[in-house]
Amino acid sequence: MVRIGLDVLGGDFAPEVTMGSLALLAPELRENEKIVLFGDREKIEAYLLQNPQFTLFTEVVHAPEVIGMGEKPIKAFQAKPNSSIVKGFKYLKKAKIDAIASAGNSGAMMVGAVHVINTIPGVIRPASVVMIPKISGGFSVLLDVGTNPDAKHDVLFQYGLLGSIFASSVLNIENPKVGLLSIGEEEKKGNLLVQSTFQLMKEASNYNFIGNVEGRDLFNDKTDVVVCDGFTGNIVIKQIQAMYRIMEKRGLLDDYFSRFNYELQGGSPIIGINGNVVLGHGISSALAIKNMVLLARNLALSKLNQKINDAVQDFPL
Amino acid sequence: MVRIGLDVLGGDFAPEVTMGSLALLAPELRENEKIVLFGDREKIEAYLLQNPQFTLFTEVVHAPEVIGMGEKPIKAFQAKPNSSIVKGFKYLKKAKIDAIASAGNSGAMMVGAVHVINTIPGVIRPASVVMIPKISGGFSVLLDVGTNPDAKHDVLFQYGLLGSIFASSVLNIENPKVGLLSIGEEEKKGNLLVQSTFQLMKEASNYNFIGNVEGRDLFNDKTDVVVCDGFTGNIVIKQIQAMYRIMEKRGLLDDYFSRFNYELQGGSPIIGINGNVVLGHGISSALAIKNMVLLARNLALSKLNQKINDAVQDFPL
Numbered sequence: 001m002v003r004i005g006l007d008v009l010g011g012d013f014a015p016e017v018t019m020g021s022l023a024l025l026a027p028e029l030r031e032n033e034k035i036v037l038f039g040d041r042e043k044i045e046a047y048l049l050q051n052p053q054f055t056l057f058t059e060v061v062h063a064p065e066v067i068g069m070g071e072k073p074i075k076a077f078q079a080k081p082n083s084s085i086v087k088g089f090k091y092l093k094k095a096k097i098d099a100i101a102s103a104g105n106s107g108a109m110m111v112g113a114v115h116v117i118n119t120i121p122g123v124i125r126p127a128s129v130v131m132i133p134k135i136s137g138g139f140s141v142l143l144d145v146g147t148n149p150d151a152k153h154d155v156l157f158q159y160g161l162l163g164s165i166f167a168s169s170v171l172n173i174e175n176p177k178v179g180l181l182s183i184g185e186e187e188k189k190g191n192l193l194v195q196s197t198f199q200l201m202k203e204a205s206n207y208n209f210i211g212n213v214e215g216r217d218l219f220n221d222k223t224d225v226v227v228c229d230g231f232t233g234n235i236v237i238k239q240i241q242a243m244y245r246i247m248e249k250r251g252l253l254d255d256y257f258s259r260f261n262y263e264l265q266g267g268s269p270i271i272g273i274n275g276n277v278v279l280g281h282g283i284s285s286a287l288a289i290k291n292m293v294l295l296a297r298n299l300a301l302s303k304l305n306q307k308i309n310d311a312v313q314d315f316p317l
Numbered sequence: 318m319v320r321i322g323l324d325v326l327g328g329d330f331a332p333e334v335t336m337g338s339l340a341l342l343a344p345e346l347r348e349n350e351k352i353v354l355f356g357d358r359e360k361i362e363a364y365l366l367q368n369p370q371f372t373l374f375t376e377v378v379h380a381p382e383v384i385g386m387g388e389k390p391i392k393a394f395q396a397k398p399n400s401s402i403v404k405g406f407k408y409l410k411k412a413k414i415d416a417i418a419s420a421g422n423s424g425a426m427m428v429g430a431v432h433v434i435n436t437i438p439g440v441i442r443p444a445s446v447v448m449i450p451k452i453s454g455g456f457s458v459l460l461d462v463g464t465n466p467d468a469k470h471d472v473l474f475q476y477g478l479l480g481s482i483f484a485s486s487v488l489n490i491e492n493p494k495v496g497l498l499s500i501g502e503e504e505k506k507g508n509l510l511v512q513s514t515f516q517l518m519k520e521a522s523n524y525n526f527i528g529n530v531e532g533r534d535l536f537n538d539k540t541d542v543v544v545c546d547g548f549t550g551n552i553v554i555k556q557i558q559a560m561y562r563i564m565e566k567r568g569l570l571d572d573y574f575s576r577f578n579y580e581l582q583g584g585s586p587i588i589g590i591n592g593n594v595v596l597g598h599g600i601s602s603a604l605a606i607k608n609m610v611l612l613a614r615n616l617a618l619s620k621l622n623q624k625i626n627d628a629v630q631d632f633p634l
Contacts, residue, residue, distance in 0.1 A: 216559035
């Protein structure tokens, strides 16, 4: 049995779109997969009464409080023990669910990830991950995209390992190529952080470091994983999204660029922690929520965390 | 009289495209504007004999040596006093020309900019600038795009002033809005560098700081100038170029995205130094060379350096 927790109250259009995603999820779920709905029991059950076919693959946990988008994460986490996010993390911690997905307050999700679920022993810092569509099909893995804006070189070095394990276990890429995002291919190019990270990575024995890469290599086949600090990664992903949105408005999306629609990916996994956590966008549609839940399901099935745990124990820093 | 120096030997397709650009420049130049050609006199004069109409607006300086794209900048600068780049900078230093433009070895150009021309007194570090097309027309100014990958907060603070003066004097924008590139609009968002820069910028009395901006704001009207360190700026500009090239290949360019063609801008000015210097791309076409030269001309006419000098003296750090 795989149980995926969904924060029914998370997102700008909750609970309508989160509940609405059930219709999209129904045909995608396998027999032994359940969605555990964290929200107001009365409202959820009223909805399920109208849509009894969804009761087959759902469970309800009463969590009526909402952590709003503007609330301070740590404070809200303490003040609202009955919120959907806090209850979700408690269930994840106790292994009553296998993953949690939310389009709610991302700061509160990070508090849950780091302070309730905890970092895997040996992992210096968790990372958030985004998959970028490649022209040839498939995806490249970009990390970190915002969890750790001031990463040091030992953190980036380990992100190479985390990204490599993500690419192999979630995207089924064999011996993934790992590149370091810089402003030139040569060893000496980049800022001081990248230069010193390069010196560590070129000695990496537990992943396949191929050297510096540039922004264009996110889209081609030069590399499978692109490592950078969370500030740079966040800038990069927002830049891509901004250009995507302009293209969309101007009617310029073709079969390749259509794949950049965030709704198709649904969210960003937080990796390097003892649980499967996916953050969605606040503006998530029902389609985005559906894909966020499926991404959480795939994370749970991939045994990513166990593999990261094993790898970190094998190669302590 | 305005004299613009052109490095005839600079660029992957030199000297054919650099000389070929003269045909494109001819109709664009005003009566009192001349192109000073740095290269092999014999070859240039042979070309001019075939195209005598160009002699009206050209002068020739014999500089037969080439600093190759792969050469180490400082070493090459010392070893090749008769190279087109070194001679060009000597002429610029002596005010025999008003600007220099080259699509050659960018490291050697930086050596010339910093060590021959020198930083304007009071300017901490020069910056390289790129103009990004806005959807509504016009451009936003992005700096630094690579000159200074490890900029500190005092440098970024001053880049706000440099960018503001560039926007007003080269792009004729009145009281330009200056934004700091970050990963969220709130004051506390960003890495430590951006957070500490924000604290300086919000007290800026000599330019119009509007707060943090995100990647999308390069394309809209929220700001006129976007400040970042040279690592981030270089990543951003290459990301934009990479997406532009994919769009071009896939036939997706419309009237807006067509404006991202680097050939239309021609190059990046280095600002904060005592002279007008424009770096072109190695792969420059004749069209790109033409626009690089015209950009150098516009810099010279804008009196940018004098204005930066005045502003820095008025508001010493």
